Amino acid sequence: MSESVSISVPAVLPLFPLREIVAFPYMIFPLFLKDDELTAFEDMLGHEQMVVLARTREEAVPGQTPQLCEIGTLCKVNQIYRLPEGGGKVVLEGVVRVRILDVADTLPHIQVRCEVVHEFFEKSVVSEALVQSLNALLKIALSYGRPLPDDVMKMIDLIDNPARLADLVALYVNLPLDEQQRLLETVDPLERLKKVYMHLTAEVQRLQVKGEVQAEVTRRVGKSQKEYLLREQMKQIQEELGEEDPRGTEMTELRSRIQNAGMPDEVRKIADKELKRLDRINPSSPEYTVARTYLDYLAGMPWGRSTADNHDINQAEAVLDEDHYDLKKVKERILEYLAVRTLRERMKGPILCFVGPPGVGKTSLGKSIARALGRKFIRMSLGGMRDEAEIRGHRRTYIGALPGRIIQEIFRCGSNNPVFMLDEVDKIGLDFRGDPASALLEVLDPEQNSTFTDHYLDVPFDLSNVMFITTANLLDPVPAALKDRMEVIRLSGYTDEEKEKIAVRYLIPKEVEENGLSATPPAFASAAIYKIIGDYTREAGVRNLQRSIASVCRKVAKEITQGKPLRETITPEVVEEFLGPRTFFNEVAAEQDRVGVVTGLAWTETGGDILFVEATRMKGKRDLILTGSLGDVMKESARTALSYVRATCADWGIDEGAFEDSDLHIHVPAGAIPKDGPSAGLTMVTAIVSLLSGRPARRDVAMTGEISLTGRALAIGGLKEKVLAARRAGVKTVVAPSRNRENLEDIPDDVKNELTFIFVDDVHEAVAAALQ
Template identity: 75%
Template structure:
């Protein structure tokens, strides 16, 4: 074990405090000082040019001695040079570690007593291995571009003293001043060498990672630069040859479209930004196709492109009459719109809602309106739609995102003022993907849809020029908020006479054309048409009527292809031969009057229908049994009817004992069909009175109306459909609430003449008219 050589030092030495650095032995370094600090170094000349450097530990302390670290370095002043701009440069050489003992003088210049720190170096396998490893690490660091002073490079191969080597390398490692101070205070050279070795290892690892990252970046940048240079060279060659890159041609075309698209200013800025972004994207990148599709929608949307409306009201009326029979209210509303459009250029499109049973021409009416106005026609079926994104679109962050159906269809139409039909609005669903009906609130509100924002486009689009038409079989499932935004127009069912005219005018010519009989033109007799209507169809519209006419035309076509003589006249007998025996009978005329069985009228989504309410009784506990797939409202009507009859049994000449120990059963046939609503109230009340009084009910008398507990008859809806159903079934007399007298105007004159209408305000009047 050897002790480091003892250093001859003066008894007291000047002190200079360090703030952001640490001085080590064997270290030659410059120090830049201010004019005020020069005096300390000049006073060190009598002390053999020696000065002690101690790092400050706590600058807030009042006394300098208590603010210094215990271990510092005594240095020799090799050179002191004053600089022209002020201050001086001092070149110092670290000599040895010293421990602060005392400070006899603090002002004007700090003088301290110090003692040299003794170090012991033991040559061993460990120290030799550490020295060798440290030398190797220094060379590795040097290979990664970490520079070393020339004198240090010359010395590291010859130094085998662990302490001296660790002090030389200490400042080479990037450590904060506090960590360097701990190294200075580590007296044991082996321990100090271990700490330096660990720090240098971390530094080398950092340099390795940095080198790998730089190499990878350089590689990628080199590849990008190469591609850029090749691309630029290709452009120059194409320009010399008079050719253009397909991609650049596409960008130029998009820029031309951008200038001529006529889009609003805010949309144009977004499109320009997206076009600049597209120009920088590699065509092989998936982002290119996403950005290209988005730009395609932005540039090709009909921001200003619109069809010119046909403002000739007489011609529009003629077109509507060619396509549809009757429907006076609808045609009148369309002509009103045209008249206002003629007088006022800028107006909001109406939101119409056609409500009626299937087959009355709601969807085809929308197509006729578009033809009458000279506009494009768009139809979107909402039946079964459950995803809000179908209306508003998906955000572009999703893979395969597209706009909603509203924007898609307008984009395809190429005009911003089409007739847009939203079919089956009453059959929209709702699930975890949102509520499409709520998304339609903005679309179908003229006060909001001037700035409709699709999630995909993410820019407002004006829908005020679009004429929206919705269709529904019944309005009950439509949310009230959506219903409030639409102008509801009811389309009722057709009478037999209207169906016959529709068949002659529209259906028969269409089916003859579609089935290849244009050369033969078979004639349908009036009796044959009525036979199809009354014996083979039972509907509010004409869809099944068209199917049966088509079936007859196909059978005629089959006979012609079998070389049989073509049928010139379609008679009743041929209808029965082609379509088979009759499928529907007049339920009322086919039955006889019975006790407890009353004819009622119902209104369903497929139009009007008749129902038979049957009442019976048997021994029991006085329960009311209700069957026939009745809804809650209809069940409540039955309970209210029984309560009225029981409360007024004396007036109705019914023995109160009839209710004692008896169960009453009310049944409505066709149990597989759900039935609901209050309009069967007077029918069930009359059936109970008939049952309990033993009076037969007349089957050719049908009734409809809601009844209260006091016997008042309240108004109902769907009177026209119910009356048409009564006429089809062979009813002669119809009992209707007095409050529905005004609705008689909607019923055709020929139907009113064939039926006897009885208007009542109290249910007791129904008993007089219906019971024998």
Template identity: 75%
Template sequence: MAESLSINMPEMIPLFPLRDVVAFPFMVFPLFITNEEISVFEEAILFNNMVALIKQKEEPTDQLAASLNEIGTICKVNQLTKISEGGAKVVLEGLARIKLLEIVQETPITLVRVEQVREFAEKSVVSDALVSSLNALLKIALSYGRPLPDDVMKMIDYIDNPGRLSDLVALYVNLPVDELQKLLETIDPIERLKKVYMSLTAEVQRLQIKGEVQAEVTKKVGKTQKEYLLREQMKQIQEELGEEDDRQAEIKELRKKLSSAGMPEEVRKITEKELKRLERINPASPEYTVSRTYLDYLLGMPWQTATTDNRDITQAEIVLNEDHFDLKKVKERILEYLAVRTLKEKMKGPILCFVGPPGVGKTSLGRSIARALGRKFIRVSLGGMRDEAEIRGHRRTYIGALPGRIIQEIYRAGNNNPVFMLDEVDKIGVDFRGDPASALLEVLDPEQNFSFTDNYLDVPFDLTNVMFITTANVLDPVPPALKDRMEVITLSGYTDEEKEKIAVTYLIPREIEENGLTKYPLQFTEAAIYKIIRDYTREAGVRNLQRNIASICRKVAKEITQKKPPREIITPELAEEFLGPRKFYDEVAAEKDRVGVVTGLAWTETGGDIIFVEATRMKGKGDLILTGSLGDVMKESARAALSFVEANSADLNIDPKEFTDMNIHIHVPAGSIPKDGPSAGITMTTAIVSLLSGRQAHRHVAMTGEISLTGRVLAIGGLKEKILAARRAGVKKVIMPERNRKDLEDIPDNVREELEFIFVEDVREAFIEALQ
């Protein structure tokens, strides 16, 4: 009979309670502890490096003594290593079983009094047989794939002590923690060996059955089913261990998102169905990626998430005025929307369309509106867009399918009420892939977009909270149905005075900061700003004005880096020195009165401009020759003008032979620039009359208006841009249709004071003012 070795223990030793693990004698194992638990093992050096490890009971209790099992293990602290992330790693070696006698101290560390449990191992035929059988069972378990370290296997071959062998084998048998505690409490080595033998026997039987089933199933199923079986086994094992793989964690996270997404009930049902489908798909399959991406969009859409509008109208007005000069109509419309929103919680977002020449601030105005409202800002450029799927999205029939830009941008914004700007709506293309403008009909209709259905999502999404803003240089290319859905707000070009104020208030401070001149602030004289506006730019907006100011700032910055004295004031002379010779002149003021040359006014996408209509004649058969890249409408206006003059030749004192013996040639200079529209009709008629009657046309008189065959002058559009162009060119008198008299309200007072306006109903009235 052999007795277990006696351990020289101190009278008291520190206690460390265990929760999910049981320590056995002769067992070397690591233990990871927190910063609060380190002190127990640091104090162990005072007690011969010994610590008592006793497992706590499953039933929770506030009293430490009642929560501990009676039998534990005394261990030696071999190594204590602190971890940089926090906590420490302790390497412990089990020495012997101990019995808890009493708790001596609980703070700052727990000290206990214990006694070693004596074990008596008697060599017998039974013990030898059990040891041999256990060795054989372990080798059978290894043959079925049960892992066991090589050094442990070598140790087992040399151990003949039943108690020590049972403790060592118990660690490598899948037993619950409470069963391991019962083994620890089994003092009789033979009894303990029998329990371990029975547990290992059951483990081997399970392995045998599993192996037979696996072999049978492998014969019947293919590769895919085998992978599925392995995956399910792994899933079951991980559930038993309280772990989960990445895929299960992913599914769990998606379900968590689903519960908090706040989506409509019908969308929720579709999402749940897709989520169940995802669980059944092999992660290696391309279909898994498609389904996963689809779920990401469904769960990530802001079904109920929205920003809170800033309803302080005074503050919103201040923000709009900070960013933009004038633009009263637009600002007034935004403040009206805010006022209605304050009175009515649930309302449909407006669909605004800003129309105007480049550089007047259409796009930046949308950003300012978002800032004034306290909303997210989204901008999508429609210029050159030809594929309808860009708006409605692709159907989920292939791996690369994506939602349309509307859903994509709202998904990225994370809110269902952004300010959404659709830039350049007049430049959408059409080809075999569809018509994006037609796809916008549903998006920009408040009566339909409450259930906008993207081809990819295939579920309705409410767009009524979105504030849509579109921009265009000209409305003519926009389909009538789309135009009808938008509230058009026209942004006209700026006068020279307005440009000067914009330059002083916005452009010059911005360019000084952009070009690093904050420490050397420049001052532009009023005369210098006007010189840049009139001599170096000819535009409706302020982009070229900003470029010229930036050019001056860059040249000043260059001089500063070359150690030259910094400039402080920019005068007209200094502006010319930096920018070079002037680029634009007053065309009208520089020319003389001539026969057959009349000044007209035209509207373009970039603002207003003046044109010169020239008429001449040569011998021929009465043909009309038209040149200057004229469009069909403009050519028809020229023919109507000639027909009117020929029909009324007697009243105009023109010889009828002029129309049969002569060819008349009408040319509009700048031939490389396409021109079209009916508003040059009055100008062409006056040019023909000037040519055939020999009366000179006043160059300082400009005109615009469409004519009929009877000589009536019809209304035209773009009047403000045309009048501003006339003023820039040095025109003194403007002839326009009587029906456009009301449009003078949009013309600034200072411009109206500089020009003389003649309103005519019949083209004959224009001859009196324009011809000598």
């Protein structure tokens, strides 16, 4: 069914132009006019009391007809009355939309010819859904506090005409005048209803957001007001009870700590400034915790606190001897430091670097040094560290920021001159978070660390009194700049006799106590200790020796708890019973002299070791095959050895045709272990000469040395470790370059007495000593 609005209007109607309002049908609204405007308005009305209200497109110019919008509203004048203070009020009611056809006259007032805009609407599912949705949105808007008279809401509930409902709701939604005019000019009621629905939806969403924001603001303000009131009440209660304000007490205590911390003047100024800032911050604010933690670190740092050094050198030497066996160079360096400190009170702490294989006592030596000096001890492991902030700390702008480990550990120990051990300096990592090794440059430089600045503290702290000790298994991975800042002290492996003494003095008493055998301690026979050293451990240090002794003690403890007879003495037979079959064998003593197989000596990060270089020949195309996980340097040594032998084959009695139609294969067993370095050059030359000349190599002769292309024997490193490895393996004669003769001073006398040393200048001397 379709309906139309029908009304008869005069041919010419008076028009009153509007600028600040848009009149809609069914709209009852007041119009306030001045005296002259009210007089003109009354003159223009006819007996029908009808007037057309239309909005002008621009400001009216006196004497000119204003530009009118095409669609206006025919209104009925319900009431006109003058106000006592001047002017008047006209109450109008919108009747129907009209289209202005033309202006009939402009004097004495504007009269226009217009026609009624007929609105056709048809009830449908869409119109009913829109009407229901508009009603629901209006109720939602009312729930958010949007005012609307009750009679209007009842009227809206009763209206089912989309045209009339759209006009009524358009009045409720605060739209700009231009948008209201566009709605007035929308003739199709259903289309107008859709536009009103979209505007009302936006209005409801705005009200929802506004309501949520207001609720959150109210909640926060209410919480702050509640905290303020409670805090004021608490102050009043404390005053009545004669108690002090906790925050005031806290600030007083913090101020006292800062005054007594002995800070430098520059740091004290910063601390006072932060303290004033802290006093103004609300304790519930996250910024309060950040500022308080920062002041705690500043006040707790040992700016002027240090421990007194032990100047009794004899007592310090006794402490070092009590904790560690041998290590003469290290102990001598510590006693030198003490002697200088005794003569000169103010001196910079040394930066020592202990380099050696695992298990020789590098880390435990730091504790002994701290005990000998009477200082506090700090140990910090650098192994696997990849973040520069671990050393220098984080900026305070980051959430959860903390000082670096250097400052944290010194803060905890409460002294500015501890013994600070940086363990595993050769195992520092590097990634996108920075280079910790580079951050250590300032820490470990005696010329710079007096003004070390942590990112968190952001003030300089003097580290020159700290005695830094670093440890490493290898120096090669350590950056050159960092290595240059440290005094390197090498710790070699122990001889069997030294290990036996260490076991008797330190390891056995410690394991007996830790395994609950103090009441009935078993006695370890010397032969039993040597059996553990020779058959069950083969290392430069004593770590595996300690584990084996611990295993024996645990088995003794197990037998005691089972009620078995007590073993008062641990003999070699008991060791074999407890530890099982031997793990290591004497490779050299168990083998026969063979052609093309020569014993060599190698140095690794775990100490010295022996290796065998094997050479064989087969038909081929004069290729050189190298196997055994050899590194580039070791491969070059093999090529150099082959080139030298081919160039001097007449000297060895080798036929020049031996290299024709043949491949030479050099292999170093234990192929799963990577090997590298130039010190196997002499061994490779000897193996090739032995193979091609048919002369067997003496298995009890081990050699080490780099060769040149002209046959000279060049110096090598790690002679002591290699000699100890040769002795463990049962070697009787060691061949080494003459330039290493001076290194014999580092080798214990008992080892030198058991071995024969042959120092050579060229390859010929080495081959003569090794081949039969």
